[in-house]
Amino acid sequence: MPHKKMSIIVAKGGLDEIYPAFILASGARQSGIEANMFFTFYGLNAVHDEKVDHLHVNLAGNAANPLPTVVAGLPGMEAIAAKMMTKKMKALDIPAPREMLKMLDESGVDMYACKLAMEMFEFTKDDLVPQIRNVLTVGEFYDVSDGGQVIFT
């Protein structure tokens, strides 16, 4: 294996935007690769204790979404889409985000939050899920990811 360490930056908080990162991290651990995750900006929603169970699917401005943008922008559409996607994932036995975070943590993925984004959103570490090990500055993130590959999702 050419790369023994992956560090995945999650900067967006839609269901469709966090799952690829989750799967990449879990797949890395299953392949014996060290994995870190770094949540920043709206990616923090995926690790916020009150928000993680209410993540939505990004519909408006999404060219791959079959709904017209005008319809996708209507109130409630993203919640409906999120419900549909969650149902589909449940049928495929894909864990919900909170369970996924627990699974990633147990399989040895180290998860961190971005200090600057935390300050911007006025979050404290207590607001986040317990799987977040630490709140890092970018410099500290580079220390953590040193020697591996960094993926920005």
Place this chain on the structure above:
Amino acid sequence: MTTASANERLDAVEAKLDDISAQLQILVDAQRPVVELRDEVGAMAGDVLRTSIEQLEFLEQRGYFAFLRELKYLVERVVEDYDPGDLHELADNAANILDTVRGLTQPSVMAVARAAADTFSSAEQRAPVGVIGLMRAVSGDKNVQRGLAFGLDLLGEVGRAVARAPRMSRKQLAPVERPKQDAKAEPAPVRRTPAAEIPDDCRFLPDAEWTPDVAHAAASALGLSLTDAHMSLVKRVRSEYLESGSTPNIRKITGVTGLSTREVYALFPQAPGKTIARLAGVPKPVGCL
């Protein structure tokens, strides 16, 4: 040769010479008026030439030649930028163009153009008009409404003309040549990243070949020593495979054994799914979780 016949021939030659002499005289006579003409013309030509030069000088002073030189530049541009086909098309359209020009120069049309030009010339004196002003003019001013009606008609006509018009001919681009290829020859291979090698020992071993000792041997090759907890998990995965025909992934393992993900990773820290499959003598698990 007889003397008589020689005389006959001499007579013939003499007659011929007379003929030629007569023709020469005619030519000389004909030459005379030409000479006279030259003398007369010479006198006149001097005047003509002088007058012409004066005329040309006058034209030069008036700037006609500067204009013609510029016209030459224009013609060169036309020659460079348009090919004979374009000129043929232009000739085909000449009647259309003339009709259009005639239509445009009718007095009523010119009056409208004149009015528009007058409006332009006093444009800077006008106060800017916003959306409200636009609405007011459109809803209140009969003349603006009439102009709007005309504008809409014009737009409609333009639209119809666009729909009718054939597509503009574009200069043909040189076609890109396809690389010549022998129909029988194999296509050139596409460069690919070599597929990850699947380890030979990660394949299904039937019961006749698999014993716990095989698992222990494979484990020590990986630097692991197997406890009972390891062995029971390996056996459970093997029996799951034998039952269902597919190797459980970690999520399935935790589901059927009741172990947590943490416990599975504690037992097999490096790539648990694959390691367990290798020790259990079953294929690698498929799936992403």
